[in-house]
Amino acid sequence: MSEGGSAEMADFEYELSERQIRFVIDEQIYPRDAIYGATYIFIDRCYVLLDRAGDQKVSVRLRTKAASTEAELEALAGELANELLNQVLRLRVGESTSRIREYYMARAFFASDQKSTIDQLLAELDAEEMAEAPLEVAVPWEKKPAATADSSAASSVEKTQ
């Protein structure tokens, strides 16, 4: 294939010229977001320009930043074709799982009735401190068991007699 000509690679047509390659992509097959995602990946290696080539048709021009051979340009075309498919798949997976992701986000933010981690730790510390007090010094006398109160009252009566 000579430079400035067009080529077809598994129904993916492109035009080659010096340092650049041009495609016309059908938006009915590759949605615009897929085209955005795929071309964005090439920004570090190429200069990318999109243009409208007709109804539902987007023209993509990739111009390499450095000098490149015809084989390198063809490889670039293949990479873009692969990346377009990859982006379409990502979009479809994203759309099909969006309800699940929304559900998990909603549950994580709004359906949690657990205490915060700090509150949980403070509550555990309080429980431990109360459990380690055999004399129950920290317990108010009103809350002490009635039996304990009765026995202490009896012993005080014995002492006074």
Added chain:
Amino acid sequence: MSEQQVRFHRSLYAPEAIEEAVRAFADLATLKVLANPEDTLVVIEHVHESVRDVIADELANFALSETVARSREAQS
């Protein structure tokens, strides 16, 4: 003095992205923005010598990058 032009189709590039790109490159050239019904034309003049060969392409990359970023923000 040669001028360069970059044409951004309205259905593919966000107007705010083009404005952002023009602002970013304002120190390197004189940029005029002409809004047409179907596209936005950016005319580049008085380009700094060091970026004469790449400014139009870099501007296009910047505008695309900003457009993609805005598109993703709008979806999230």
